[in-house]
Amino acid sequence: MGSSVEKVSQIIAExxxxxxxxxxxxxxxxxxxxNYRYYILDAPMITDAEYDRLLRELTTLETELAEPVPADSPTQTVGAPPSSTFQSRKHGEQLLSLKDVFDKDAVESFVQRCKKEVIDDELHFIVEPKxxxxxxxxxxxxxxxxxxxxRGDGTTGEDVTDNVRTISDIPWQLNTDGFPVPDVLEVRGEVYMSKQAFAELNERQDTEGLVLFANPRNAAAGSLRQLNAKVTAKRRLCFFAYGAGIGGRVLASSQSSLLERLNSFGFAVQETVLVNSVNALLDRYQVLLEKRSVMPYEIDGVVYKLDEFLSQDTIGADARYPRWAVAHKFPAEEVETTVKEIIWQVGRTGKITPVADMEPVKVGGVTVSRATLHNLQEMTRKDIRANDKVVIRRAGDVIPEVVRLYEFGNNRGLPSSAPKKCPVCNAHSERNELEADIYCSGGLSCSAQLKQRLKHFVSRGCMDIDSMGAKLIEMLVDEPGDSKLKLYSIDQIYRIDFDALVGRKGFGEKKISALKKAVEASKARPLSKFIFALGIRQVGEVTAFSLAKRFGCIERVRDASLEELQSIEDVGPEVAKSIKSFFEEDHNIRVLESFRTNGLWPKEIEATSNLVDNPFKGKTIVVTGTLEKMSRSDAKERLRSLGAKPAGSVSKNTDLVIAGPGAGSKLDQANKLGVKVIDETEFLSLLEEEQISEPEEPKQDVLL
Structure with missing residues (x-):
């Protein structure tokens, strides 16, 4: 920040x-x-980092000019005036924003200022994820x-009461347990969308040919401001309480005690720590920065606040910010780069996707050079072309995507049109008038489709053949036509002569043996994993599990009518048609026959309608830490088969936590909320008591 201020000062002098x-x-x-685009339209045109840079420049210029700053200057206001779409509601107390800091020097200045203005031997700061x-x-x-x-402009916001009532983290009535509560209490907090809910929402948007959301924050904002609360309810929004306005000082004397009180009222709150030095603040910042990618929701920084309310009141606030708190922002996960060209890639279902080939840039800790444009409609809407400057985003393990156009490039390319032929196998491309996506008509004769389908089939979430990596699949598909190793379809994995690998570079006896064992072990994978592995178009992991749970065996899934398929919550008309088409296609019939012949046929499980009561049925359960007898994914699969709902984070709605060695913040949160915790031994004991530890053997042998 110092160099930026010096540069601005030089401009002033000249x-x-x-x-x-x-x-x-x-x-x-x-x-x-x-501000209007960010807070009202939920459609920002610049990155947070660029906005912060402009605001810092304006602040410096206004200071150096030494003239009265108007009250409506962006340096003196918070957010933007509320839109006219919703009824306006005035807050009992103003919602201030937080001043952003970006480096160690700024954090040290903040702490020194607090110590200078508050007469106290030892100040305590609370650290909260932002x-x-x-x-x-x-x-x-x-x-x-x-x-x-x-928030609106900090004084007046938009009434979204009906929509907020759909968020399970927000109680309609406070659980006070006899604790005296002020007649009027304002609770402040953040509505957000988890990474999983965001990915599922954009997947639905993409399937339906609708505009995709740029990030979870925009998705949460757009979902909260829906005119129909039923739409909001489907978006699975969450909420963390972080403060209080009117009535807050009655509840507690510090930020940490306030959070405890709000949590006891029924609000979800984040894990926080109390520290008393600059180094401790920075250490916590580093911890959260490293945890950022694996957290179930997006955080873009860390908030430091003086803990004691008396100290906060002593320091006070200015027109825009409290002076007793700052937000230490993380490095931006949205960055700008230049598109070199638009290329087209082919996926496992034959979907042909536009991809931006870009100048390499580091984002989210990873250097990327390609980012998805999703489909032709999305690329056209964003008007992305060769030589354009664009904003790209990568969050955690999410595939990098082009968020928006940043600036037209010199010698800007022509708009990219849909390919008439597959860029890999040269088969003609197809497009359903009701869909935005383009597909290769070549089927598994297209090597790109076959490779992607094989990679999907052997992946951990499917058949879990971990010894068969991407490089080996590439090699086996590209083998000459007379090779005993060449793969033409997914079922050939169970007929391949791995002994033919003897003598090949990189394939010793141990590696070949491991391959054979992994392939053989995959035959014991559960029904839901097998259905997911088949690569049925529009059938993801959740839908595959729902199909397995509803029908119990692959034969009944195959023979189900469209009406029966659509009776499942995750299956609509288009997905049902896709499932029916898959099982009617000649090639897929032959593949399934081959699977059965070669010993791959998942055991039948008990269908939902016959599911007996058990200790886990209907419960929300979190599995954390390292389990010794089974993997966490297997434990979750077992729980789903018993009617439980595995979750990724602990909240007041969690019924049970199964914790193995190494359980961290989730276990702490469970103890904090009073959620029941058991270990793996207790979990297995409950399974044995209910005689539900193993699925039943197949009840009948129906040939395809």
Whole structure:
């Protein structure tokens, strides 16, 4: 930040007052527009890092100009005026924003300022992850939720009460247990969307040919501001409480005790720590930065607050920010780069996808050079072409994607049109008028489709043949036609002569033996994994599990009518048609016959309608730590088969936590919330007591 300030100061020294004022006016206009796009339209045009840079420049220029700053300057306001779509609601107390800091020096300055203004031998700071979501203000009267409003301009927000009532983390009535509560209490917090819910939402948007959301924050904002609360309910929003307005000082004397009280009322709160030094603040920042990619929701920084309310009141606030808190922002996960060309890739279902081949850039800790454009419609809507500058995003393990156009490039390329032929096998391409996607008509004669389908089939979430990696699959598909190793379809994995690998470079006796054992072991995979591994178009892991649970065996899935298929919650008309088409296609019939002949036929399980009561049925359960007798994924699969709902994070809605060695924050959160915790031994004991530890043997032998 220091170099940026020096640069601006140099500009001031070299520029006359009129030009300086003109630059300030330009910045105010730009930032006001960006505020409106971010807070109201949920459609930002620049990255957070670029916005912060512009705001810092404006702040410096206004300070150096030494003239009164108007009240409506972006440096003096919070958010943007509420839109006219929703009814306006005035907050009982203003919602301030947080000042961003980006380096160690700024954190040290913040701590020194606090110590200078508060006479105390030892100040304590609370450290909270900064959730990348949408701030809301919840008004409770006599302990009952009456109004929920967005931040808006900090003074007035939009009434989203009906939509907020669909969020399970927000209680309609406070669970006070006799604790005296003020007549009016305003609870502040962040509405957000988990990474899993975001991925599933965009998958549905993509399947239906709708516009994709750029990130979980935009998805949460758009979902909360729906005119139909039923749409919001389907989006699976979450909420963390982080503070209080009116009535907050009655509940507690510090931020840490306030969070404990809010948690006891029924709100989800984040894991926090109390520290008393700059080094401890920075250590916690580093811990959360490293955990960022594996957390179930997006965080974009860390918030430091003075813990004691008396100390906060002593330091006070300015027009925009509290002076007792700052947000230490993470390095941006949205960055700019240049598109070299648009290429087309072929997936396992034959889907032909546009991909931006770009100048390599580091984002989210990983250097990437290619990012998906999803489909022709999405690429056209964003108007991405060769030589354009674009914003790309990568969160955790999510595939890099082009978020938006940043700037037209010099010698800008022509719009990319849909390929008439497959770029790999030259078969003609097909497009359903009702879909945005383009498909290769070559089927498994297209080597690109076959390779991707094989990689999917052997993956951990499917048949789990871990010894058969991507390089080996590439080699086996590309073998000459007379080779005993050449793969033409997925079923050939169970007929391949691995002894033919003897003498090949990199294939010793142990490796070949491991391959054979992995292939043989995969024959014991459960029904849901087998269905998912088949690669049925539009059937993901969740839908595959639902099919297995509903029908119990592959024969009944094959013979199910469209009406029976659509009776499953995850299956609509198009997915049902896709499933029926798969089992009617001649090639797939032959493949299934080959699987049975070669000993791959998953055991029948008990269908949902016959599922007996057990200790796990209907329960929300979190599995954490390292299990010794089974993998966590296998434990979750077993729980699903018993009617339980495995979850990725612990909340007040969690019924049980199964914790193995190495369980960390999830176990801490469970203990904090009073959620029952058992270890793997107890889990296995419960399975044995109910005689549900192993699936039943097949009841009948139906030939295809």
């Amino acid at each position: 520029t006359d007052q009129d030009a300086l004022k003109q630059r300030i006016n330009v910045l105010r206009t730009e930032l006001t527009e960006h 959730v990348d979501g949408l701030a809301v203000n919840l008004r409770y009267e006599q302990g009952v939720l009456t109004v929920a409003a967005t």
